Amino acid sequence: MxxxxxxxKYEAIVMGVSAGxxxxxxxxxxxxxxxxxxxxxxxxxxxxxxxxFLATHFNRICSLSVKEAEDKETLVNGTxxxxxxxxxxxxxxxxxxxxxxxxxxxxxxxxxxxxxxTAADAYMDKLIGIILTGSNCDGTNxxxxxxxxxxxxxxxxxxxxxxxxxxxxxINQAKIDKILDLNEIAPYIxxxxxxxx
Amino acid sequence: xxxNSKKESLQNESLQNEALEIQMLLEAIHQKxxxxxxxxxxxxxKRRLRHRLNISHLNNYAEMMHKVIHDEEYFNTxxxxxxxxxxxxxxxxxVYKKIRQDLIPRLKTYSFIxxxxxxxxxxxxxxxxxxxxxxxxxxxxxxxxxxxxxxxILEKAKMGIYPLEVxxxxxxxxxxxxxxxxxxxxxxxxxxxxxxxxxLKKKVLFSPHNLVTDxxxxxxxxxxxRNVLIYFNRDLQNRVLKxxxxxLCPGGYLCLGSKENLKFTDVEDQFEPIAHREKIYRxxxxx
Numbered sequence: 001m002x003x004x005x006x007x008x009k010y011e012a013i014v015m016g017v018s019a020g021x022x023x024x025x026x027x028x029x030x031x032x033x034x035x036x037x038x039x040x041x042x043x044x045x046x047x048x049x050x051x052x053f054l055a056t057h058f059n060r061i062c063s064l065s066v067k068e069a070e071d072k073e074t075l076v077n078g079t080x081x082x083x084x085x086x087x088x089x090x091x092x093x094x095x096x097x098x099x100x101x102x103x104x105x106x107x108x109x110x111x112x113x114x115x116x117x118t119a120a121d122a123y124m125d126k127l128i129g130i131i132l133t134g135s136n137c138d139g140t141n142x143x144x145x146x147x148x149x150x151x152x153x154x155x156x157x158x159x160x161x162x163x164x165x166x167x168x169x170x171i172n173q174a175k176i177d178k179i180l181d182l183n184e185i186a187p188y189i190x191x192x193x194x195x196x197x
Numbered sequence: 198x199x200x201n202s203k204k205e206s207l208q209n210e211s212l213q214n215e216a217l218e219i220q221m222l223l224e225a226i227h228q229k230x231x232x233x234x235x236x237x238x239x240x241x242x243k244r245r246l247r248h249r250l251n252i253s254h255l256n257n258y259a260e261m262m263h264k265v266i267h268d269e270e271y272f273n274t275x276x277x278x279x280x281x282x283x284x285x286x287x288x289x290x291x292v293y294k295k296i297r298q299d300l301i302p303r304l305k306t307y308s309f310i311x312x313x314x315x316x317x318x319x320x321x322x323x324x325x326x327x328x329x330x331x332x333x334x335x336x337x338x339x340x341x342x343x344x345x346x347x348x349x350i351l352e353k354a355k356m357g358i359y360p361l362e363v364x365x366x367x368x369x370x371x372x373x374x375x376x377x378x379x380x381x382x383x384x385x386x387x388x389x390x391x392x393x394x395x396x397l398k399k400k401v402l403f404s405p406h407n408l409v410t411d412x413x414x415x416x417x418x419x420x421x422x423r424n425v426l427i428y429f430n431r432d433l434q435n436r437v438l439k440x441x442x443x444x445l446c447p448g449g450y451l452c453l454g455s456k457e458n459l460k461f462t463d464v465e466d467q468f469e470p471i472a473h474r475e476k477i478y479r480x481x482x483x484x
Contacts, residue, residue: 070456071427071456071457072431072461084456087456090240090241090244091240092238092239092240093216093239093240098238098240098241098427099427099456100241100281100427100428101281101283101284101424101427101454102241102244102245102281102283103283114244117244118240118244121212121240121243122240124208124209124212125208149208150208
């Protein structure tokens, strides 16, 4: 029987990460509880001719299932989706995935801004956006949109970031709700997402 | 209603109003100019229109609708916005390698082949195929058709002129695709641009064709339609795939973009996958 805790309102998590991403994601994804009950969408900047090694690798070491995002698929709770190399990852209003080969944004394809802005429109205040280590400013516009629609914004603390430019840019320009060290991020998500039973 | 849920419903309403205005704008474009974007993927359309809205100094899509109805130049700008014209020569080199290795030997058994590049954009992939067919000694036995709904981009495709700065990528792609020559044999460069050799255009027929509204196109042996279907909704995808099925000869090939596939589409059972990674399908012959 569940206790009296009100279940969280959040329905999706988006993450953006660039330089230093593999280590950062390794410190987060395997530590996410398999009970978080929402989809996690990730843009990691990678070279255009990469294959799906990120999804394959993390699927092996995570308790949540991890896959490369496919066009038109319906988002499933408890699944982690990676943007494919050389495609933008977007979320439609009906909570399905849309891919695009449109021009790079902030020199990036996939771009964090594209994921964050479309996911914000789809989930509004039920979205959690997380900006991690990186050496450019991609994601800042996306975080601004998430805050405009009253979602929750989290940034990796600059001190715990391998490269602090990306989280700093977001922190300087948007009203970030939580600044967390790398090893605090997964426990925090588990804390607010996992229903006590 | 508490304050938070009131705020939420206001946000919700403003996004819904925006979606309604976009719908009216697309309806106006359809009625006035005959181009139907109503079955395009919505997130894509909205991003492109929002970008144009911001740089046009308009306040909302209702104003944009007024402008597009009265200003044909502005419509042409929107038309370019709504079509994605990002591609490369020998994009996804593995695809061309597969075509060279697996499809060409089979296509050589035909006395003449027809190839259709549907949604050819500025022509990069058409000319790639032209080069491939020439190197495989099939140029004189083939005809390429290159179509796009956007006549401005089709004019660009006909010219075959590309910026010098992208040649490094194109050359790398060509080499990875199993190209047999020095890629610079295929173009002449000036300071900022390259122009492709005229002979590559000889077998290409460029013509306007709109996948949303136009009909069957010949008896094709091979159809390329790469990174076009992702911009369509499921209904439109199925209509266009039916069009491709009807335009292919039995045993003809369909080549999609690297993140597109026939899974869960109406024609899934009518094609067999030939190359999973390269997204090449073959139209089944009737039993």
